[in-house]
Amino acid sequence: MNTSTPKKAGLLINRRFMLLWSGQSVSAIGDFVFETTLILWIVTRIARGQPWAPLAVSGVLLAASIPVFLVGPIAGVLVDRWDDKRLTMLLMDALRALLIFLLFLVSLVPGVIPLPFTVHGLLPIAWQLGAIYGIVFLASACAQFFNPSSLALLSDIVDEPQIARGSGMIQAAFNFAILIGPPLGALLFFAAGVQWGLLLNALSFVVSFISISAIRAPRMGAVGRSKLPASFLREFVAGIRFFGRSRVLMALSITGVLIVLGAGALNALDVFFVTQNLHAQVSLYGFLGSALGCGLIAGSVLAALFAQRIGVTRTFWLSVVGWGVVALVYARLTSFFPAVVVLFFLGVMNAVFNATAAPLIIQSTSRNFIGRVMAVFNPLFSLVGMFSVAIAGYLDSTVLHSFHARLLGISLGPIDTIFTGTGILAILGGLYAMVSLHSVRLAKESEEPPEPGQVATAGE
Numbered sequence: 067m068n069t070s071t072p073k074k075a076g077l078l079i080n081r082r083f084m085l086l087w088s089g090q091s092v093s094a095i096g097d098f099v100f101e102t103t104l105i106l107w108i109v110t111r112i113a114r115g116q117p118w119a120p121l122a123v124s125g126v127l128l129a130a131s132i133p134v135f136l137v138g139p140i141a142g143v144l145v146d147r148w149d150d151k152r153l154t155m156l157l158m159d160a161l162r163a164l165l166i167f168l169l170f171l172v173s174l175v176p177g178v179i180p181l182p183f184t185v186h187g188l189l190p191i192a193w194q195l196g197a198i199y200g201i202v203f204l205a206s207a208c209a210q211f212f213n214p215s216s217l218a219l220l221s222d223i224v225d226e227p228q229i230a231r232g233s234g235m236i237q238a239a240f241n242f243a244i245l246i247g248p249p250l251g252a253l254l255f256f257a258a259g260v261q262w263g264l265l266l267n268a269l270s271f272v273v274s275f276i277s278i279s280a281i282r283a284p285r286m287g288a289v290g291r292s293k294l295p296a297s298f299l300r301e302f303v304a305g306i307r308f309f310g311r312s313r314v315l316m317a318l319s320i321t322g323v324l325i326v327l328g329a330g331a332l333n334a335l336d337v338f339f340v341t342q343n344l345h346a347q348v349s350l351y352g353f354l355g356s357a358l359g360c361g362l363i364a365g366s367v368l369a370a371l372f373a374q375r376i377g378v379t380r381t382f383w384l385s386v387v388g389w390g391v392v393a394l395v396y397a398r399l400t401s402f403f404p405a406v407v408v409l410f411f412l413g414v415m416n417a418v419f420n421a422t423a424a425p426l427i428i429q430s431t432s433r434n435f436i437g438r439v440m441a442v443f444n445p446l447f448s449l450v451g452m453f454s455v456a457i458a459g460y461l462d463s464t465v466l467h468s469f470h471a472r473l474l475g476i477s478l479g480p481i482d483t484i485f486t487g488t489g490i491l492a493i494l495g496g497l498y499a500m501v502s503l504h505s506v507r508l509a510k511e512s513e514e515p516p517e518p519g520q521v522a523t524a525g526e
Contacts, residue, residue, distance in 0.1 A: 079224055079228050079231065079232055079235075080223070080224070082223040082224075082281045082282065082283065083220075083223055083224050083232055085277045085278070085280050085281050086216070086219065086220065086223065086236075086277065086278065086281060087232075087235055087236060087239060088277055089273060089274035089275075089276070089277030089278055090216070090236055090239060090240075090274065091239035091242070091243070092270045092273045092274060092277075093159075093270045093271060093273070093274040094239060094240045094243035094247070095243040095246060095247050095250070095270060096247075096266055096267035096268075096269070096270025096271065097243070097247065097267065097270070098243050098244060098246075098247020098248055098250075098251065099247050099248075099250050099251035099254065099263050099266050099267055099270075100166065100251070100263060100264065100266075100267035101126070101247075101248075101251070102247065102248045102250075102251030102252055102255070102263070103251045103254070103255050103260055103263030103264060103267075104126050104198055104202070105123055105126065106251070106252065106255045106256075106260075107173075107198075107255070107260045108122050108123055108126070108195070108198070109123065111260070112191055112194050112195060113191075122195060125195065125199055126198065126199070126202055129198075129199040129200075129202040129203045129206070130202050130203070130205075130206045131206075131448060131452075132203060132206075133203060133206040133207040133209075133210055134206070134210065134444050134445050134448045135445045135448070135449075136207075137206075137207040137210045138210045138440075138441045138444050138445050139302060139438075139441045139445070140298075141207075141210040141211045141214070141437065141441065142210075142214060142302075142305065142437040142438040142439070142440060142441025142442075143298055143301045143302050143305070143437065143438060143441070144211070144437070145211055145214045145215050145218075145436070145437030146301070146305070146434050146435060146436065146437040146438055147301070151215040151216075151218045151219045151222070151283075152215075152219055152278060152281060152283050154211055154212070154215040155212055155215045155216060155219065155278050156275055156278055156279060157211075158208040158209070158211050158212040158215075159212070159271045159272075159274045159275040159278065160271075160275055161204075161208050162205050162208050162209075162212075162271045163268050163269075163271035163272050163275065165201050165204050165205050165208075166201065166205065166264055166267050166268040166271065167264075167265075167268045168201065169197060169198065169201045169264055170261055170264040170265050170268060172189065172194070172197045173260045173261050173264055174261060210441075210444070213440065213444075214436050214437040214439075214440040214441070215437075217424065217427070217428065217436055217440065218433055218436045218437075219281075219283060220232055220233070220236075220424075220428065221428045221433060221436075222283050222433075223281065223283055226429065227374060228374075229424075229425040229428055229429070230369065230370070230373040230374045230378045230381075230421070230422060230425040231370045231371070231373070231374060232370075233369075233370075233421050233422070233424040233425050234366050234367065234368075234369035234370025234371070234373060234421040234422075235366070235370045236424075237362075237366040237369070237370075237417055237420050237421040237424075238363055238366030238367050238370065238417075238421075240366075241359060241362035241363045241366055241417060242363055244359050244362065245356070245359040245360070245363070251263050254266065301438070302438065302441075304435075304438075305435055305437075305438025305439065305441065305442070306438075306442065308431075308432075308435050308438070308439070309438070309439055309442050312430055312431070313502060313503070314426055314427075314429075314430035314503060315427070315430060315431065315439060316502075317498070317499050317502035317503050318423060318426060318427065318443075318499075319442070319443065319446060320495065320498060320502075321383075321386055321495040321496065321498060321499040322423070322443070322446075322447055322495075323446070323447070323450050323495075324386075324491045324492060324494060324495030324498075325386055325389060325390075325419065325491075325492050325495055326447050326450045326451050326454060327450060327453075327454045327488065327491055328389075328390070328393060328454075328488030328489065328491055328492050329416070329451070329454070329488075330450070330451045330452075330453070330454025330455045330458065331454050331455075331457075331458035331484055331485065331487075331488050332393070332485065332488065333455065334454070334455040334458040334459050335458055335459070335462055335481050335484060335485075336351070336354065337351050338462070338481060339481050339482075339485070340354065340402070340405075342479070342481060343399070343400060343479065343481055343482055344399060344400065344401060344402045344405055345400065345401070345402075346401075346402040350402055353406060354405060354406060354409050357406045357407070357409040357410045357413070358409045358410070358412060358413040358416075359413065360410055360413065361409065361410040361411060361412060361413020361414045361415075361416070361417065362413040362414075362416060362417040363413075363417070364410075364413070364414050364417070365385075365413060365414035365415065365416065365417025365418045365421070366417040366418075366420075366421055368414065368417075368418065369381065369417060369418045369421035369422060370421065373418070373421065373422050373425075378422050378425050378426060378429075379426065379503045381418060381422050382418075382419065382422040382423065382426060382499060382503070383496045383497075383499040383500040383503065384496070385415050385416075385418035385419040385422065385496075386415075386419055386492055386493075386495050386496030386499060387492070387493055387496030387497065387500075388411075388415040388418075388496075389412065389415035389416060389419060389492045389496075390488075390489045390490065390491070390492030390493035390494075390495070390496060391489065391493065392408060392411050392412045392415055392489075393412065393485060393486075393488055393489030393492060394485075394486060394489035394490070394493075395408055396408045396409070396412065396485060396489075397482040397483075397485035397486045397489060398476070398482065427439065427440075427443075458484055461480070461484055462480050462481060462484065466480035466483060466484065467480060468480075469483065
C-alpha cells in the first residue's frame with residue numbers, strides 16, 4: 067500500500083490515478099458497447115426468427131460467467147505471485163484487444179473475406195456462435211487477472227485517505243458506461259453494422275493499455291518470500307485461511323451475500339412487477355433502468371465526496387440498511403412514477419455499497435493476498451446471484467403463484483412479498499455489518515500470516 071507522505075489531492079487525486087481512471091472509463095464504455103453489439107448480432111442476424119434465439123443470447127452471458135469459477139481461483143493465486151501488477155494489466159489489455167480484433171475479422175467474412183467453406187458468403191451458424199462464445203470466454207478469463215491487479219494498483223498509487231474517493235470515482239465511471247454504452251452500441255449496430263461496435267471495444271483496450279503504460283507505479287516486492295518452489299494448492303489454501311480469519315472480509319462476504327440475494331430477485335422479477343403491481347405498460351420498463359442508472363452515478367459521486375468524511379465503515383453499513391429500507395418502500399408501490407423516484411434512490415444506495423466495499427477490502431487485505439481474496443468474492447457473489455434469480459423465478463412461478471393475503475391491513479401478493487423479503491434480508495445484513503465492523507482496526511487485519519515457504523523474521 068502506498069505509504070508516501072500524503073499530498074493535497076486534486077480533482078482526480080493525482081496524475082497516476084487520472085491515467086488509471088481515464089483508461090478504465092473508456093474500457094468500460096467499450097465493454098457495454100461490445101455486449102450490446104453481440105446480443106443484437108445474434109438476435110437480428112445469426113438467430114433471426116429462430117426459436118432458440120433466447121438460448122443463443124444466454125450463451126453469451128454463460129460464456130462470460132464460467133471463467134469466474136474456472137479461472138478466477140487460478141488467477142487469484144498467480145496475480146498474488148506476480149509482483150508487477152501493472153505489467154499483468156498491460157498483458158491482459160493487449161490480449162483482449164487482440165481477441166476482440168479477431169472477432170472483428172470474423173464479422174468481416176460476409177462479402178469481404180471470401181472463404182471456401184462459407185455458405186452464401188456467411189460462416190456456418192455454429193462457427194459464428196462458437197467464435198463469439200470462445201472470444202467472450204477468453205476475454206472474461208483475462209478479466210479475472212486484470213481486475214484484482216487493478217485493485218492492487220489502486221492501493222499502490224493512491225494514498226490511503228483517498229482510496230474511498232478513488233473507488234467512488236471508478237464506480238461512477240462504470241455506472242456512466244452502463245447508461246451510455248448500450249444505446250451507443252445499438253446506434254452503431256443499426257447505423258454502421260456489427261463491425262464498428264467490435265472495433266470500438268478493441269480500441270478501448272488499446273486506450274486502456276496506453277493509459278496504464280504511462281503510469282509509473284512503485285515496485286512492490288514480496289518481502290520475506292523464500293526461494294522454495296511455490297505450491298499452487300498451499301498458496302490457495304493460505305488465501306482461504308487469510309479470508310476466513312479476517313473479521314472485515316467475513317463481514318463483507320456475509321453482508322454482500324444478503325444484498326446480492328435481494329438484487330438478483332429484483333432483476334429477475336422487476337419487469338413483472340411493472341405490469342402486475344405498478345399497473346403500467348411493459349414499454350415503460352426501460353425508464354426504471356434509466357432511473358436506477360442515474361442513481362448509481364449519483365451514489366458513486368456522493369461516495370467519492372463524503373465516504374471518507376463520514377467514515378468508510380459507517381457509510382458501508384448505512385448504505386446496506388438504506389438499500390433494504392428503499393426496497394421495502396418499493397415493494398409497497400402501486401403506481402409507476404413513484405417507482406421511478408424510489409429506483410433512483412435504490413441506485414444511490416447500491417452505488418455507495420459498491421464504492422465503499424473496495425476500500426474496505428484494500429485496507430484489510432495484504433497486497434500479496436488481494437488476488438486470492440477477490441478469487442473468493444467474485445465466484446461467491448456470482449453463484450449467489452444466479453441462485454437468487456433461479457429461486458425468485460421458482461417462488462413466483464410455483465409456491466407463491468396464487469398467493470394473496472392481508473397482514474395488518476396491507477395487501478400482499480407474490481412479487482411484493484418476495485421484494486419485501488429481500489428488503490428485510492438487506493437490513494439484517496447492514497445491521498450485522500454494523501455490529502461486526504464496530505471498532506475493527508483495519509491496519510491490524512492487514513497483517514498477513516506467513517506465506518507457504520515464507521521465512522518470518524524475528525521481531526515481526
